[in-house]
Amino acid sequence: MLWYDGRLIAEGSVAFDLADRGLLLGDGLFETLPAFNTVPFRLDAHIDRIIRSAVQLGMPLIRQQLEEAVLALAKLDPSPCVIRLSVTRGSGPRGLLPPKVTHPLVFATRAIWNPTSAFGHSSLAISAIRRNPTSPTSSMKTLAYLDSVMGFQEAQAKGADDALFLSPNGSIACTSMANLFILNHNSLVTPALDGSVLPGITRQLIIDIAPRLGLSLSEKNCSIGDLMAADLVFSTNSVRFISLITHLDGQTLSTKAMVTGRKLSSALADQVRQECNGFVLKAG
């Protein structure tokens, strides 16, 4: 089943207006989140983020319409799933300028959530594509996602799992789908939200959880050298939770602080259990 324009419909093609600005110009937003036992994890945070971005794009969204799309798909079946919620600015005349009155299109799809995607590990390859801190596409989850597609393809072609995107100044930013954290002793560092980085939902959860585990947390610039020298490097993503980064451009990274990594994974799994009707995520 799909959610399309206000209702659940069977999988397959839908009646679609080719003047839709999401299709023609990447003029829209999306969120991806898992649901367990019919409960989307961190729904409020995802809806908050998409609405905040939509305000920046000048695209009015109605919270209830977004929530009902995700909830309708989550409640279809208690099996773990991944829901992608997409919003476009709707149709418009030829040209870049949106019409004065827009009718955003909301749709959502549901896919099987693969348990092996959580708490896995990942190798990175540095991408030739750098993030653009001046572009709204770097700090929002927009439909104009081609840099991530191309970076990901480039990484896979090099035999790595994912791309490492740098900021224009050479500091590390994120992967094609995840935020990054560097751990040294009890000190956790993640790149600051300087425009190059998406304000990840799991990133924020780690920031919230860290003090409880006795970890200090700072948001600041990190270099490739910092990453290579760290006790542990991991990425965070709403569907994969935490992934250990084991290699960068073929070089092995330290997993010395694995015990702390496991504690963070367990804390995330606890959060899922509490918020999603007792669902047990296996922590790595």
Place this chain on the structure above:
Amino acid sequence: MLWYDGRLIAEGSVAFDLADRGLLLGDGLFETLPAFNTVPFRLDAHIDRIIRSAVQLGMPLIRQQLEEAVLALAKLDPSPCVIRLSVTRGSGPRGLLPPKVTHPLVFATRAIWNPTSAFGHSSLAISAIRRNPTSPTSSMKTLAYLDSVMGFQEAQAKGADDALFLSPNGSIACTSMANLFILNHNSLVTPALDGSVLPGITRQLIIDIAPRLGLSLSEKNCSIGDLMAADLVFSTNSVRFISLITHLDGQTLSTKAMVTGRKLSSALADQVRQECNGFVLKAG
């Protein structure tokens, strides 16, 4: 009428797969070109460009399929029109990686070409968004076009007609829809194709025409100061041909070399007359 997936159909909604990567990820390309007297202007150049970009994106396109889409719409009616040809990578499973075998979707739309759009004038406002020379979205006409949408909206909100995008180093790059040229005496300069700039079809035509009019042409970095001090500044675009830039951030630019600007406009109009069954474009 629309061209959709291999045939002409009536305007209105089409049967569309919501798993289309153009819609979900901006994973596709487009071209916009005018047609006069049923003849698309510079069709080969546009098809060459979209195929070249598709090769870079790893997306196989069949030249004949693209040509027939544009020609079918051009031949509907001899009245001047603007045709937009769009291509997506087609549908795929969840995630960033395209499927091994892709079936690109080709569609095209036709709109009325407004004669006042050619050889007009335009005011620019410098955008806070800068071009990203490392991103494929800067040098290709991809569906991930949100930077141009946002830049254009920002310019309009400031009371200007269009945005001036700068490169990360502060040199001028392009507008949200056009290339830029600076004229001093008989010397024409346009920003080099360093990754920040789309290789415009009309840009290339000006480069080809310039020597015939006794103008030297160089492709190199240009500063805002160069632009402010020029004898004439104009932008080029496939639908608008040449637009004089009269203002930048509210400051008046020189139109001292207007005579040369008119010669370039006449040369473009001649080209249209020769290639499009004698259609007479009014040169400004």
